[in-house]
Amino acid sequence: MNDKRQLLCTFSSAKSYKTIIEEIKKFYNVSSGRFFVFANVNSPEDIYITYNIVNDSKEFPKFTNTISIHRKKQTNTLYTLNAMNQIIKDENNGVFDKTFSVNWHLYQNSLIITGEPSIRILPIKVLEIINN
Numbered sequence: 001m002n003d004k005r006q007l008l009c010t011f012s013s014a015k016s017y018k019t020i021i022e023e024i025k026k027f028y029n030v031s032s033g034r035f036f037v038f039a040n041v042n043s044p045e046d047i048y049i050t051y052n053i054v055n056d057s058k059e060f061p062k063f064t065n066t067i068s069i070h071r072k073k074q075t076n077t078l079y080t081l082n083a084m085n086q087i088i089k090d091e092n093n094g095v096f097d098k099t100f101s102v103n104w105h106l107y108q109n110s111l112i113i114t115g116e117p118s119i120r121i122l123p124i125k126v127l128e129i130i131n132n
Contacts, residue, residue, distance in 0.1 A: 005031050005052040009078060009111070011065040012047040014039070021049060021130060027063050028053040033132035038078075038111065041123035048111055048124060050078065067113070075104040076124075079112040083119045090118060 008028075012020045021035055031052040040046035050069065053060070069078050079087075087107075088100045111122040 004055055006055040006060070007050060007052050007069050007071055008063070008066050009069045010049045010051075010063060011067075012049055014045050014047050017047045017049055024049070024051065024063060025132065027061070030132075035130040035132075036126065037128040037130065038124040039127040040111075041109075041125055046122075047127065048078070048122075069111075072104045072107075075108040077104050077107045077110055077112065078124070079107070079110075080114060082114045083112040086114065086119045087112065 010020060010024060017037060021037075024030065024035075025033075028051075031054050034051065036050045038048040038050065040048070050071075067080060069080055070084070071078050084102065085096060087102055089096050091102065092100045107121060109124055111124050113120050113122070
């Protein structure tokens, strides 16, 4: 069996994130049982819970308020592919080019998601790391 890990991010509130983590553990097979809990620096009530699931297919059940994300470890940048593609276009005079190199240091300690009008860059900090 060729298990693949998928990084997910569940949006929560500061008040309920521990309960949400318990629900996630029942819903998914969380790889290594580790959860990274981030707070929005500008809005500490907004919490982002990241974790890897074991997923051997392209389709998998979606937990409420959850998106698939990617992580640039060196800069602690979390992002969706759509947001990264938009960054490339924004930084490259409106042209999408797969070979364009994003300067990830500009997005250090951020969660980047699509939004209006283009992308939302949310400053984040680690609130807690939970190992189960």
